[in-house]
Amino acid sequence: MNVFDYKDKIRFTKAVFYNFRPIPLPRPFQDGTGGFGQNVPEQGYLELSDDTGMTAHYTVTRAFVREMLPKLLNGESRSYNDWRETLYWQARNAGFQSGQAVNVGVVDLLMLDILSQRAGKALHRFLGAEKDWAAAYKGGGSILLSDAELVEEMCRYVSEGFMTVKFKVGSDKGRNMERDLRRIEKVREAVGEKIGIAVDANQRWSVEDAVKFARLAEPYRLVWFEEPIHSADFNGIRRMKELGVKQKLAAGESMRISYMYEIYLEKGLDIVQPSLGRMTRIDDLLKIRDMARAAGKGFQSGGRTAYNATFGCLYGAEEPIEFHAPISEPVQALMRNLPEFRDGRCFVRSDIPGIPIRMDLEKLEKLGYLESRTIYLPPRA
Structure with a gap:
């Protein structure tokens, strides 16, 4: 329906x-x-x-x-x-x-x-939103950054009011876990214990390597481990859970339709992550949100932040959108009527009918x- x-x-x-x-x-x-x-x-x-x-x-x-x-x-x-x-x-x-x-x-x-x-009406109000903000976390952390540059970038995100930050792992095409772990340790030391740290492998590893990395990363208390393996390896997610991976596993930006997220949830994925610009039906975002809620699992959403914030107004305080800084910030510099970010929330304009951007x-x-x-x-x- x-x-x-x-x-x-x-x-x-x-x-x-x-x-x-x-x-x-x-x-x-x-x-x-x-x-x-x-x-x-x-x-x-x-x-x-x-x-x-x-x-x-x-x-x-x-x-x-x-x-x-x-x-x-x-x-x-x-x-x-x-x-x-x-x-x-x-x-x-x-x-x-x-x-x-x-x-x-x-x-x-x-x-x-x-x-x-x-x-x-502004689109989020037209769709029934009762608030004008979306919860948000900030991600970036290119593999190309030096350790010092990565720490500086993550600290900047925290200074802007974001309570969760995310960066990339999979150095040297996944062959240099030591570098990834060192960078996680340095970011954890820099931002402190109250800030959530997530990492994104962009499907880099096999199940075996992803499990190895997850175990080595346990001391750093990651809030989630994103796309550790191929996005379509649903049974791989199940195997990772069976092998005792402690971090929450997240995935979903490569999928286009709600039925795929049913499989993710059945296989034990902890956080589903549809992306606005990749959906075949826009109301699938809400279907997936509701699936996750019914299963007691997490829901997040990606996509170009300025647009996605409209739909984030339909999500709860624990259902954040991603602000992917290295790509979104340069694009937002070329946009008007942008949302405003304060204290880990993205405030959307409600005075412009439709999508304000x-x-x-x-x-x-x-x-x-x-x-x-x-x-x-x-x-x-």
Whole structure:
């Protein structure tokens, strides 16, 4: 059953796509698998308008423009539910973990932006949130940082009011556990006992190596151990628990649909972590939240923080969103109407209908990151 069940009709009338040149990170970022690299992930920015004069705003990929805009700008008027179901099942043969299916989730989010604008409400209020903040922790800690730089970065996060910090492990493609353990020890000494420390291996290790690392890391009292093994190795999670791993295990950012999280919970995962920008259906975030609550397990959510904060308002005080600093901070420097962070919470603007976030196009153009602007219209009858 869908959590969101809106009958409102939507006819898309215009799209404007702002294509970005590569936007460099202030410094290269790397996890235990070598991920991310030199540039922010954002490829472009879309303004999608409907026949009532509302316009949704969101960062999208070039593949979204190629594959989805022809399906949306076809002159048809459909209900929110009909658009979502039609596009979703068209992605069936590509698989519901595919990029095509994730693009349907982007359409879902764009439509929610439009519907909440029509209602004159900020999206989190439109969806029923009773508060304007999300609990948050801050993560970063590139493998490329020296020990001293890592300690400095984690201490900065604590000085900003975050009570839990996270950094990467899996040095030298997972072969240098000694370095990882040394870095954990140094961060623990620097931040003290009251601050939670989590580590993220980004699926780097085998079950055997992950269990070895978990045992060696026990003295440092990690609050969770994230993605220790391949994201689809559900039975590997079960084996880690059977072998007595004491840390809470967390995973989920690689999964796209709620059914996968049912398996995670059945296998004993302690914390499920869906990511806003990777879901095929946006209401799956709430389904997964409720699954975790029913199982007595933890729930967290990732994704671009400025957008994800809207949905974090629907989560509890112990269900934080991630502020992934090395990627999110450079992107937020190019945005307007940002949430405000105070004392480990992310406060969302409630005075702007829909999703408040806008890319600062003037700044992007001034910095030379805006390559082109293209207008798309429905074909004439």
